[in-house]
Amino acid sequence: MLERCKTAQERWGGVHSIIDRWLQQRKGLIISWDELRQKASFTPADTPNIQAFCELLVDYVSTGHFEVYEQLALEARDFHDDTALECFKRLMPEIDSNTEIVLEFQDKYDTEAHCNELLVDLPFALQALSLVMDERFGYEDQLIEELHEAHSEQSA
Template sequence: MLERCKTAQERWGGVHEIIDRWLKSRKVLVESYVGLREIGEYTPTDTPKVLAFCELLVDYVSTGHFEVYEQLALEAKEFHDEAALECLHKILPELSTNTSIVLEFNDKFDTKEHCNSHLVDLPFALQTLGLLIDERFAYEDQLIEELHEAHSESA
């Protein structure tokens, strides 16, 4: 997961300010995730780390939906790129489904009370979330590659 993050930033970093910021936040999200996974046995003293991670997670997902995906769609429309728009329409439902599941994790751990009452579930929830995040990054990388890279070459 961390390797995919580094690779994406190397390939698309500097191409567009929104994508740059988003890829940097992806890296911070992954580092926070890895830090949580390394804890092992969770206690209430770990709750602030979980809450901070949830905030990063929601910010990352929101930026994708409300900034990056919209920007990529605008680029595709501006370049009259039907293939890119088709790709977007194919991948966005997958990302929306992924987002719903990611937000379920957030809802379960987003407050001190929620988190402390579900600490026993946290290891499995993080493992499952890691798979979802990795899947999400693959979809997002495909969007960036198919929509943005083609247009940056045309511009």
């Protein structure tokens, strides 16, 4: 997943500063996630790292919803790109559904008490979240690519 993140940054990093920051957030999220996934089991001593990961996760998702997606939609409208707007209409329900799953994970591990109660389930929860986030990154990359293509065609 980290390699996919690097590829996205290389392809679209210069499109917009908001996207640049967001892709950096994605990279930090993936690094934190990989550190957690390398552990075979968790103890209460791991709770601060788990909660930090949850914070990164929510920050990443929030930035997408409240900054990036909105900006991508505005730019697609500015370029009068109906194909990009159709891409938004098609992918946003998938992303919204995905967001619900991410927030459910965060709700389970958001406090020390919640986290400590569910430590034994965390490896499985991280594995399931990995599938969800990989799918999400794919949807997000499609949105960015559609916008990038609109810019390339209109600028040429």
